[in-house]
Amino acid sequence: MAFKSKYLEKVMKDVINRNPGETEFHQAVSEVLESLEYVVDRHPEYERAGLIERLVEPERVVSFRVPWVDDNGKVHVNRGFRVQFNSAIGPYKGGLRFHPSVYQGIIKFLGFEQIFKNSLTGLPIGGGKGGSDFDPKGKSDNEVMNFCQSFMTELSRHIGADTDVPAGDIGVGAREIGYLFGQYKRLRNEFSGVLTGKGLAYGGSLTRTEATGYGLCYFTEEMLKASGKSFSGATVVISGSGNVAIYAAEKARQLGAKVVTMSDSNGYVYDPDGIDLPLVKQIKEVERKRISEYVKTHPNAKYHEGCEGIWNTKCDIALPCATQNELDAKAAKTLVENGCIAVAEGANMPSTPEAVEYFLKNGVLFGPAKAANAGGVATSALEMSQNSMRLSWSFDEVDAKLKTIMSGIFKKCESAANEYGVPGNYVIGANIAGFKKVADAMMAQGIV
Ligand code: NDP
Numbered sequence: 001m002a003f004k005s006k007y008l009e010k011v012m013k014d015v016i017n018r019n020p021g022e023t024e025f026h027q028a029v030s031e032v033l034e035s036l037e038y039v040v041d042r043h044p045e046y047e048r049a050g051l052i053e054r055l056v057e058p059e060r061v062v063s064f065r066v067p068w069v070d071d072n073g074k075v076h077v078n079r080g081f082r083v084q085f086n087s088a089i090g091p092y093k094g095g096l097r098f099h100p101s102v103y104q105g106i107i108k109f110l111g112f113e114q115i116f117k118n119s120l121t122g123l124p125i126g127g128g129k130g131g132s133d134f135d136p137k138g139k140s141d142n143e144v145m146n147f148c149q150s151f152m153t154e155l156s157r158h159i160g161a162d163t164d165v166p167a168g169d170i171g172v173g174a175r176e177i178g179y180l181f182g183q184y185k186r187l188r189n190e191f192s193g194v195l196t197g198k199g200l201a202y203g204g205s206l207t208r209t210e211a212t213g214y215g216l217c218y219f220t221e222e223m224l225k226a227s228g229k230s231f232s233g234a235t236v237v238i239s240g241s242g243n244v245a246i247y248a249a250e251k252a253r254q255l256g257a258k259v260v261t262m263s264d265s266n267g268y269v270y271d272p273d274g275i276d277l278p279l280v281k282q283i284k285e286v287e288r289k290r291i292s293e294y295v296k297t298h299p300n301a302k303y304h305e306g307c308e309g310i311w312n313t314k315c316d317i318a319l320p321c322a323t324q325n326e327l328d329a330k331a332a333k334t335l336v337e338n339g340c341i342a343v344a345e346g347a348n349m350p351s352t353p354e355a356v357e358y359f360l361k362n363g364v365l366f367g368p369a370k371a372a373n374a375g376g377v378a379t380s381a382l383e384m385s386q387n388s389m390r391l392s393w394s395f396d397e398v399d400a401k402l403k404t405i406m407s408g409i410f411k412k413c414e415s416a417a418n419e420y421g422v423p424g425n426y427v428i429g430a431n432i433a434g435f436k437k438v439a440d441a442m443m444a445q446g447i448v
Helices: 006-018 023-040 051-055 104-120 141-155 174-188 208-225 243-254 277-286 291-296 308-312 329-337 353-361 375-389 395-419 426-444
Strands: 060-069 075-086 092-098 126-132 164-167 235-239 258-263 267-270 302-305 317-320 342-344 365-367
Touching (some): 051 426, 104 126, 235 243, 243 317, 277 291
Parallel strands (some): 092 126, 235 258, 317 342
Antiparallel strands (some): 075 126, 258 267
16 A cells, blocks of 8 residues: 555554554554545644554553363363553443454454544544454353353453443354453442443443444435435345344334345345344344254245355345455445445445445445444443443433434534545545544643
8 A cells, every 4th residue: 555645654564564464453554544644734743743653553452361161171262352442532442352263453453443433423432442262153151151251350450431341243242241241240349331232131221232233224324315315215235144234134124125135154145025134133143043044934035155145136235244354346346237326334344445445436325334333332332321320211312312423423424525525435534534533632632
């Protein structure tokens, strides 16, 4: 990647040299720095303050051993991480991911993205992320509990309701948050809002489960509306069948669209009649089985082994909601050829840089993750507020706030894109709008 700004060029080079092998982190930094070309020109004071060098270096990285015992008495050792990236505008906030692919580079990419996403919500939350290479798939509840308790035994030293508030991500849902919270409470003898995504019986917020998927659709609806379009009557392709995918599908349907695909890491289903969402919830949320089960009761639907083919499905709107780099340039080209008019990212960094470039060049409305999927963390921040006030808001109250926040995020992206002379480019708009607030706070707080 060549930068016009010598300053950004040097920062990028240093990031690559100082973080060897962390390719996802390089990708995330490069994408943000490209957008900041527009800003550093107007603000030479940032270079004098070493602002970008400080922004790309996490405030703290914790890596730790997580030993646990399986149901057969065998000892396993996983690796745990918490990256506390930036606390300029509030306590670190960001999810925990349990997946075998997790290593420091993935957590740093996610933590870096989180800084700008959290800033875009307008709420006082800094950026952080954590996780482990533990795979909850195929483990018993008891094994998952053993792991979570061991993980929290170390993590508890580094987090707190006013310091760092983790939540869920891939592989960390309501069950895992429950075990993690229980262990934190036991260790600290303290009932606090130290985690979000909690169950409703112990401090969770209504709408949190739905928030990322619903928020994604609220953002997409705003983006479509700005171009005189809407979800109504549209055919939608969604990848993934986890928390984000399921609730994106639910809201897209409520807004009048037909969702025709869902996937997991083994393959995808295509249902021309529209995905039967209660069945997907039963398979994935209750039975924890594979999406291939779907076709057993739906003879019209087809299961395809492997994930890439999902983007060959003809659609008006694509919502990638599984994982990073799941949608490449070839997939982008096929989507455009098949008439796709809008893509919004439910997952973090699901589109490769080449795919994003292709969408933007071909006039596809594109909602980048840090804006489009910010509804989850925004609602987590609303959960923190409710915990602090010892109050619980109704579903409709939280949903209304979420809607207002997502519409506000879209407007920030739109107006930053306009201000910097790239109307309709919500990638640059999101990066600049997210960056500006953090930059102002960092400049005000001195060299720390
Ligand atoms: P879940 O664990 O609930 O679901 C993940 C889904 O993606 C599953 O269907 C999973 O399939 C699939 N998947 C995971 N890894 C891969 C892979 N390597 N290749 C293909 N499919 C894969 O996670 P979430 O729904 O919470 O998260 C999905 C994405 O959304 C992530 O990128 C996450 O960072 C992002 N996100 C999540 C937020 C939240 O609130 N939960 C907030 C903002 C972003 P399988 O079951 O086979 O593993």
